[in-house]
Amino acid sequence: MPAGINRQWVVASRPRGAVAETDFSYREAPLPTIGDGQFLVRTLFVSVDPGLRGWLTRSPEYLSQALDLYLDAYFVTRGQMRVPPEYSAPLHIGSVMCSQGLGQVVESHHPDYAVGDFVTGLLGWQDYCSSDGATRVPVSRFKRVHPLPRYLGVLGxxxxxxxxxxxxxxxxxxxxxxxxxxxxxxxxxxxxxxxxxxxxxxxxxxxxxxxxxxxxxxxxxxxxxxxxxxxxxxxxxxxxxxxxxxxxxxxxxxxxxxxxxxxxxxxxxxxxxxxxxxxxxxxxxxxxxxxxxxxxxxxxxxxxxxDYGPRYREARRQLSAWLATGSLKPCEHIHEGFENIPRAFLGLFQGTNIGKAMVKLTDVPIAR
Ligand SMILES: NC(=O)c1ccc[n+]([C@@H]2O[C@H](COP(=O)([O-])OP(=O)(O)OC[C@H]3O[C@@H](n4cnc5c(N)ncnc54)[C@H](OP(=O)(O)O)[C@@H]3O)[C@@H](O)[C@H]2O)c1
CATH class of the missing domain: 3.40.50.720 (NAD(P)-binding Rossmann-like Domain)
Structure with missing residues (x-):
């Protein structure tokens, strides 16, 4: 990837019937800049999920409700007050495709987020996004105990x-x-x-x-x-x-x-x-x-x-315990390469995945 470039997949058209690769187009943008209280996240894994299909065609009202639900779970989980997001729902043609992702903080002007921290959140189909942790692309930070893909699968x-x-x-x-x-x-x-x-x-x-x-x-x-x-x-x-x-x-x-x-x-x-x-x-x-x-x-x-956001911690504890004893086997289907994100998404409807489908964008997380 050329330095200083933020690769993005944006919504190019609304699918009629089966979603196609041509419903997305590739774009290169400058890296987001960060101000005080913000940090820059580099996406390591993009999650592809069937529910994203609705984000391509559903009404703005539906999408804003869906986003609210996601954010409520996020804020309740973190025990914070709900703050109206600046995040713009990705329903417009030309918007970066929305999705969960797992990333790492690569630059920070935020007292609580250090370079190297791992986060999950609605990072989108792009290499980088800026966040303040809460109101702008809210993210959840986690301590890596298990291999990274698990935080989008069993623990996600x-x-x-x-x-x-x-x-x-x-x-x-x-x-x-x-x-x-x-x-x-x-x-x-x-x-x-x-x-x-x-x-x-x-x-x-x-x-x-x-x-x-x-x-x-x-x-x-x-x-x-x-x-x-x-x-x-x-x-x-x-x-x-x-x-x-x-x-x-x-x-x-x-x-x-x-x-x-x-x-x-x-x-x-x-x-x-x-x-x-x-x-x-x-x-x-x-x-x-x-x-x-x-x-x-x-x-x-x-x-x-x-809706179960307040109990996510309980679920993660139990699922981690089952992983540790081997009674629960994790399974991730990892596609490689930014260029393959739309194909990986389409694969969900063709059944190409076994286990949690995601796309790995880079091999080089900062050591932590
Ligand atoms: N209620 C919630 O909160 C919630 C949250 C997340 C996901 N979901 C739902 O859970 C379901 C699974 O999502 P996931 O993220 O775990 O995806 P997934 O199961 O990993 O991937 C989709 C799978 O669906 C199967 N499939 C695709 N088209 C099909 C068809 N026409 N008929 C039957 N099976 C088909 C394919 O497997 P085969 O090869 O077996 O066809 C494909 O591998 C989806 O319906 C999703 O919307 C609900």
């Missing part, structure tokens, strides 16, 4: 989503059958392992034979279904003759409809996301069999991880 938003979605919303009990869709992805792979730690019988649904093998052989799930080559309905009939007690749903759509027919009485569905619908142009069809919720007394509940 994916871990928080899996932890609270599984333990607070789905609430599996020992011996129950738990089904997870998107099971080889960032959230799903952690959610499935948490259910296994709760001594449940765990079945994952994912696309392709490699992911099916990975789920049983590497993660130790009891069974896995390759939804691309197998009939989910038939496989659930074979695997779950007494029904599914808990369904952690990352995909929605037709899979949700099929699973509803296999839910056991008093079952629980944690609605985490509906990725099967994100990259479509039109309105996705809903399940036609919602009456099953009443006849089988099923609780289906959606949730958003940032």
């Amino acid at each position: 938003n994916s871990g928080m989503t899996a932890y609270f979605g599984m333990l607070d919303v789905a609430r599996p009990r020992e011996g129950e059958t738990v089904l997870v869709s998107g099971a080889a992805g960032a959230t799903g792979s952690i959610a499935a392992q948490i259910a296994r730690i709760q001594r449940c019988r765990v079945i994952g649904i994912a696309g392709g034979p490699e992911k099916r093998r990975w789920l049983t052989e590497e993660l130790g799930l009891d069974a896995a279904i390759d939804y691309k080559s197998e009939n989910i309905d038939l496989r659930l009939t074979e695997l779950c003759p007494d029904g599914v007690n808990v369904y952690f749903d990352n995909v929605g759509g037709r899979t949700l409809e099929i699973v509803l027919d296999h839910m056991a009485t008093w079952g629980r569905i944690a609605l985490c996301g509906t990725i099967s619908a994100y990259d479509h142009g039109g309105t996705p069809a809903g399940p036609a069999n919602l009456a099953r919720l009443a006849t089988s007394r099923i609780r289906m509940e959606g949730f958003l991880a940032p």
Whole structure:
């Protein structure tokens, strides 16, 4: 990277239907300058997440609510008062694409942030941003104990989503059958392992034979279904003759409809996301069999991880403990190179990732 240049990917157009690489364009900007009380962050890893798809097409009102929710979680976590952000929601054409990232402070005029500190926050698809830690590109600082990618995966938003979605919303009990869709992805792979730690019988649904093998052989799930080559309905009939007690749903759509027919009485569905619908142009069809919720007394509940912001510390402590004992295996899918950020993002909708997808921008964090 040439010195003094801030590489950026900006929103070039709003996708109609499937997002394309041409919806982003590359730009070079000067490095941001920093004033008193500010510091300069160099991005080391960019996180790519399915939810970013909504940031490309959703209304400004929706985006500002989503940003508020994120910031509330951030401020509550840090025990600070909520301060209105100067951050401009990245919905405009020509704005730097928004996303979580992990970076390092490389220059500081802030008393609490030293050169070399590691931070996570909405750094965006760019090499550098300036921050004052709170109101302008808010960031959370962390002490590196685990390898850096873990702070975007198990110890980042994916871990928080899996932890609270599984333990607070789905609430599996020992011996129950738990089904997870998107099971080889960032959230799903952690959610499935948490259910296994709760001594449940765990079945994952994912696309392709490699992911099916990975789920049983590497993660130790009891069974896995390759939804691309197998009939989910038939496989659930074979695997779950007494029904599914808990369904952690990352995909929605037709899979949700099929699973509803296999839910056991008093079952629980944690609605985490509906990725099967994100990259479509039109309105996705809903399940036609919602009456099953009443006849089988099923609780289906959606949730958003940032609502649990005040309890993130608790989740990180427990997830770290599981990592330390080896009962939770981390998995990160690390793409290399700034130029590959849009491709890595598109890959989420094509299923190219196993575990948490992110892009490494540089090999050279400052030693700390
Ligand atoms: N509620 C919350 O607070 C919250 C927070 C974060 C994420 N989420 C949601 O959680 C879900 C997973 O997100 P993530 O960050 O963990 O991403 P991820 O699972 O790591 O990546 C997306 C995966 O989705 C699968 N997929 C893509 N298109 C699909 C389709 N049409 N049908 C079925 N599966 C499809 C792909 O795996 P296959 O190869 O198996 O198809 C892909 O690897 C998303 O729905 C996301 O919106 C919710």
